[in-house]
Amino acid sequence: MAGRAETAAPGGPVGTRRRLAWRARTRELRFAALLLIPSIIVVFGIVIYPILRTLYTSFYDVNSPFPGSYPFVGFDNYTQALGNPDFWSAVRRTAYFTVVSTGLELVLGLGIALLLAAPLKARWLFRSIVVLPWALPTIVNGALWRYIFNAQYGVLNAIFTQIGLQNHYHAWLNSQTFALHAVIFADVWKNTSLVAFLLLAGLTTIPRELYEAAKVDGVSAWHAFLRITLPMLKPAIVVVLVLRTIEAFKVFDIIYVMTRGGPANGTQSVALYTYQQAFSNELFGYGAALAYLIVVFIAAFAIVYMRAIRSEDTAMGW
Amino acid sequence: MREDPDLRGESGDAGEARDKAKLPISRREFVSVSAAAGAAFYLAACGGSSSSNTTTALSKEPVTINNLFMQQAGYSPQDLAGMTKAFEKQYSNITVKNTLVPYDALHDKIVASAPAGTYDVLLGDCIWPAEFGSKGIVQDITNDVNSLDVSKIFPGAIVMAKYQDKYYGQPWILDTKYLYYNQQMCSQAGVSGSDFKTLDGMVAALKKIKQSGVQYPWIGSWAQAEAVICDYAQFLGAYDGQFLDSSGKAVFNTGGGVKALEFMKMLLDDGLANPASTSSLEDDVLKSFTEGQNAANLNWTFQLATANDPSQSKVAGQTVIAHTPAGPSGKAPGCNGGQPVMISRTANHPAEAWAFIKFISSAAVQNQYATVSLPIWAASYSDPRVIKQAGKDLVDVAKTQLPDMILRPQVPNYNACSTKLQVEIQNALLGKSSVQDALNSAADFFDSNANA
Numbered sequence: 001m002a003g004r005a006e007t008a009a010p011g012g013p014v015g016t017r018r019r020l021a022w023r024a025r026t027r028e029l030r031f032a033a034l035l036l037i038p039s040i041i042v043v044f045g046i047v048i049y050p051i052l053r054t055l056y057t058s059f060y061d062v063n064s065p066f067p068g069s070y071p072f073v074g075f076d077n078y079t080q081a082l083g084n085p086d087f088w089s090a091v092r093r094t095a096y097f098t099v100v101s102t103g104l105e106l107v108l109g110l111g112i113a114l115l116l117a118a119p120l121k122a123r124w125l126f127r128s129i130v131v132l133p134w135a136l137p138t139i140v141n142g143a144l145w146r147y148i149f150n151a152q153y154g155v156l157n158a159i160f161t162q163i164g165l166q167n168h169y170h171a172w173l174n175s176q177t178f179a180l181h182a183v184i185f186a187d188v189w190k191n192t193s194l195v196a197f198l199l200l201a202g203l204t205t206i207p208r209e210l211y212e213a214a215k216v217d218g219v220s221a222w223h224a225f226l227r228i229t230l231p232m233l234k235p236a237i238v239v240v241l242v243l244r245t246i247e248a249f250k251v252f253d254i255i256y257v258m259t260r261g262g263p264a265n266g267t268q269s270v271a272l273y274t275y276q277q278a279f280s281n282e283l284f285g286y287g288a289a290l291a292y293l294i295v296v297f298i299a300a301f302a303i304v305y306m307r308a309i310r311s312e313d314t315a316m317g318w
Numbered sequence: 319m320r321e322d323p324d325l326r327g328e329s330g331d332a333g334e335a336r337d338k339a340k341l342p343i344s345r346r347e348f349v350s351v352s353a354a355a356g357a358a359f360y361l362a363a364c365g366g367s368s369s370s371n372t373t374t375a376l377s378k379e380p381v382t383i384n385n386l387f388m389q390q391a392g393y394s395p396q397d398l399a400g401m402t403k404a405f406e407k408q409y410s411n412i413t414v415k416n417t418l419v420p421y422d423a424l425h426d427k428i429v430a431s432a433p434a435g436t437y438d439v440l441l442g443d444c445i446w447p448a449e450f451g452s453k454g455i456v457q458d459i460t461n462d463v464n465s466l467d468v469s470k471i472f473p474g475a476i477v478m479a480k481y482q483d484k485y486y487g488q489p490w491i492l493d494t495k496y497l498y499y500n501q502q503m504c505s506q507a508g509v510s511g512s513d514f515k516t517l518d519g520m521v522a523a524l525k526k527i528k529q530s531g532v533q534y535p536w537i538g539s540w541a542q543a544e545a546v547i548c549d550y551a552q553f554l555g556a557y558d559g560q561f562l563d564s565s566g567k568a569v570f571n572t573g574g575g576v577k578a579l580e581f582m583k584m585l586l587d588d589g590l591a592n593p594a595s596t597s598s599l600e601d602d603v604l605k606s607f608t609e610g611q612n613a614a615n616l617n618w619t620f621q622l623a624t625a626n627d628p629s630q631s632k633v634a635g636q637t638v639i640a641h642t643p644a645g646p647s648g649k650a651p652g653c654n655g656g657q658p659v660m661i662s663r664t665a666n667h668p669a670e671a672w673a674f675i676k677f678i679s680s681a682a683v684q685n686q687y688a689t690v691s692l693p694i695w696a697a698s699y700s701d702p703r704v705i706k707q708a709g710k711d712l713v714d715v716a717k718t719q720l721p722d723m724i725l726r727p728q729v730p731n732y733n734a735c736s737t738k739l740q741v742e743i744q745n746a747l748l749g750k751s752s753v754q755d756a757l758n759s760a761a762d763f764f765d766s767n768a769n770a
Contacts, residue, residue: 064453065432151594152606168533171594174748179597260422262542263596264744279426281734282453 058288065282077289087290089265090273091297097184097269098248104188105244106237109195114229116196117203134193142257145186149173149258176266179259183267187254191247195240202236203229235309242305246298270294376669382413383670385439386427389418391600391620392491392657397687401678408677412670422543425733428455428662435664438671442487444478444656444725445544445732451486452730456660460485462672470681474723475694478656481728487658489694490679494652494723495552496715497643498607498621499614502636506530507613511640514614517556517581520643524590527613534592535613536585539600540747542740547726549616550743551653553578555724556645562727568764570739571757574645579746579753586747596747608633616642618655620690622712639711641719654723656694692716729768738763 058077060070081087116127133141148155151171160166173179206229214224230237252271255261261268261276268276274294278287389395395418402414417437419427428440432455440456450456463485468476471489479487497514504510504523507530513523527535539545554561559574569575585591592612594602604621606612608631624630625637644650659679661671677683684693688707698704705713729735739760746756 064455065429066454067433150602151592151597152602152611153609169594171592171597173597174593176748259597260542262740262744264542264748264750265741276737279429280737281731282429282449283734 054288054291057285058292060285062284062288063282065284070285073285077286078293080286081290081293086265087270087273087293090268090270093180093266093268094249094251094270097180097187097251098245100181101184101187101191101248101251102241102244104184105192105195106240108188108192109240110199110233110237112192112196113199113203114225116200130193130196132193133190134197136190138190138253139257141186141190142254145182145189145254146173146258149182173259174263176263179263179267183251183255183258186258187248187251190254191244195244198240198243199233199236202233206232238305238309242302242309245301245305249298249301250294270297376409376412376673377667378411380411380413381667381670382415383438383665383667383674384436385414385416385441385671385674386424386431386437387416387418387441388421388424390421391618391655392493392691393687394690397690401683401687404683405674405677409670409673412673414674432662432664435662435666437662438665438667439674440660440662441490442479442658442660443544444654444658445728445736447479447481447486447658447660448728448730449732450660451481451484454663456486457663457665457668458484458486459488459661459672462676463488466676470696471694472696472720474654474720475656477725478654479658479660487660488675488679489656490659490675491655491657491691492694492720493618493655493657493691494719495548495616495618495642495655496622496652496719497614497640498617498625499638499640500607500610500612500633500636501638502633503527503530503532503535503610503613507532511638514640514643517553517643517645520614521585521590524585524614525588528590532613534589534611536590536595537592537598537603537606537612537615538582538585538595539598539603539615539617540582540595540743541597541599541602542744543599544736544740545599546740546743547736548653548655550578550582550739551724551726552616552642552651553581553645555651555653556643556647556649557581558645558647558649562729562764562768566729566769568761568768571754571761574647576753576757577645579743579757582743583747583753596744607631607637619692619712619716622709623690639715641715649722651722651724652719654725692720727764727768729764731767731770735760735764735768738767 059072059074061073061076062070064070112130116123116130120126136144147153149172151157151169151173154169154172156172157166157169161169172182210228210232211224214228219227250271251269252275255267255269255272256275259267261272270290271294274287274290277283277290387398393401398416398418402416406412406414421443424441424443425446428437428442428446428450431437442450442456447456451458463479466488472492474494475489475492479485479489497520499511499514504513504527507523507527509523509526513519524535538549540549551561554570554575557574557577559570559572559576559578561568561570561575563569582591586593586595592598592606594606598606600617600621603612603615603617604624607615607617607621608625610632622637622639626634628634631637642650642652659675661668661675665671679694681693681695681698684691684695685698685701685704686707688698688704692698692708692712693704699713699717708716726732727735742751742756742760745751746753751759
């Protein structure tokens with residue numbers, strides 16, 4: 001730009017050159033702003049406005065899908081939610097779902113990642129197979145496991161009966177405890193692939209020299225895993241934990257498809273509870289407050305993890 | 319809004335318009351007035367019409383109406399497509415686009431799409447007119463409905479679209495739960511059709527069938543969904559119970575309501591009902607029956623055609639449809655499972671929407687598609703074409719079951735109340751609370767929330 005300004009006023013006074021340069025710079029900024037306007041509108045329309053609108057709605061007693069004048073209730077929707085035992089039951093259930101599913105996905109995903117990193121002959125084939133569950137849409141995954149666990153014509157009952165593990169068909173999804181674990185199992189089956197591939201990416205960054213040096217020093221494979229792999233993989237593990245915890249706490253679709261929250265609310269997650277309050281019961285203000293409470297819970301998780309990442313960065317000297 | 323000549327004169331010159339001294343109102347006042355006018359226009363647009371008919375002239379220009387239906391019980395997608403094609407042939411300038419969703423998604427889709435005016439015609443359920451009518455989601459079409467000969471519609475059908483003396487829809491699907499049993503299983507156990515006339519007789523029959531080797535002779539659609547309320551309603555009616563009394567207070571936690579739930583629990587506890595009942599919907603019940611896994615159950619009309627279709631059923635030719643068993647009072651009402659078609663308040667083409675509704679709910683059209691859903695018109699049940707399509711067995715039992723139906727509570731917050739009752743019924747069936755405690759809890763919730 002400065003060059004263009006100098007060309008426009010060759011040998012002119014310094015003030016003129018600066019003014020011309022400033023004008024060119026301003027034109028450039030205006031043009032950049034013009035180019036940004038569409039994306040700003042889109043981001044505002046689909047991200048910022050809904051967030052602000054939901055916050056606004058949460059302070060009103062909105063019980064209809066139409067815009068209009070509704071009574072301002074301040075924090076009543078929030079206090080109502082926090083005082084509702086159904087909400088806390090859903091929170092506890094969701095927290096359990098989150099901890100168990102994320103934990104299992106991490107352990108199994110790490111094991112699979114180590115296998116996939118091994119110099120196997122048909123590694124590409126294993127990788128293709130492992131990615132399949134994750135490639136399935138969650139709705140399809142939920143329907144798949146609903147059929148597998150079906151008491152009348154489910155594959156699980158058929159297999160167990162044929163190999164003699166049970167005498168008659170079992171209504172798996174009848175028990176609140178089993179139904180919750182069935183949903184966790186279905187979630188783990190799908191998302192372990194993602195965890196495995198994220199950790200596999202982390203594994204590929206660990207220098208091979210470290211293992212070779214350890215081997216020379218006579219370190220066992222187990223100790224190499226504990227002393228080299230795990231510490232070097234820690235940043236990737238933290239990323240996985242952040243992603244999966246947040247996703248798991250928002251669990252909705254797989255439960256909606258498999259059990260719709262039943263039996264007797266035994267699998268109702270906090271997101272499903274929020275959805276039912278907002279859309280089935282048309283308590284949009286209350287639903288908006290619940291949505292913000294979910295954000296608070298997720299933010300709490302995120303802050304803990306981000307601190308972990310920061311301390312990790314500090315320890316690594318980054 | 320009346321234009322101010324002074325203001326109009328000023329607007330010709332931008333420079334003068336910016337000159338505050340020459341403006342008849344200040345810029346702030348102008349902005350305030352404009353905002354107020356805009357808000358008033360917006361609110362007026364959102365305010366909804368109190369008109370109770372849509373009988374404005376049909377457009378002669380090409381018009382497209384968008385409709386929301388379900389793909390489950392009642393008319394099949396092919397039936398709906400056939401009706402739509404016939405309508406488009408008659409009204410050549412109207413194009414109809416139907417969207418089909420599962421029943422479980424229907425309510426929420428209607429609610430979520432309401433402000434946008436996505437749909438013109440909506441398939442509802444008999445439990446929604448109170449909610450949708452009171453919240454202005456659908457139009458009051460009382461005059462339109464009354465323009466038809468309502469007296470010729472089954473009383474059980476016409477009541478499904480009514481709330482507080484106004485029609486918020488036109489009856490379309492007329493259905494109730496019937497009793498189905500497997501003739502062969504019954505014969506092998508020495509059970510006859512007359513054993514199913516009463517609940518006591520049915521229990522004795524199920525015990526005999528169980529002794530003959532059928533592990534679970536009964537299955538219910540008792541999952542945490544509206545399905546369990548329908549089965550419960552049927553038993554509640556048989557035990558002469560009521561959901562609400564005349565003042566609107568919940569009374570299903572007394573008398574017949576308690577006995578109905580005790581009866582359902584007894585079926586489970588005695589091993590007569592499949593434990594899978596508490597995670598089953600109507601489709602699961604149908605599947606179980608067509609696989610020959612249970613001997614009897616309650617279900618909507620659609621079970622008959624599927625169960626007797628050899629390509630879909632292992633028990634084709636063995637299926638009997640019957641009036642539901644009577645309770646100790648001698649009553650045996652069915653659960654009203656009717657579904658009206660409604661016009662969205664934000665419909666873009668209400669006149670054309672009503673034309674479509676009028677067409678698909680006419681006797682002439684309904685009589686053509688009576689295989690899986692019987693017409694709403696009483697005279698149709700004597701029409702030889704209907705009897706031929708639906709089968710004499712179905713028509714005969716429908717004639718006695720349809721006039722006697724129990725309607726689930728018509729309250730604005732039915733969905734929330736129903737969800738609570740579903741959970742409490744499941745708590746009782748799964749042994750997590752006593753029948754009385756469960757129903758008391760649900761009744762308390764009804765009283766606090768039904769009309770809140």
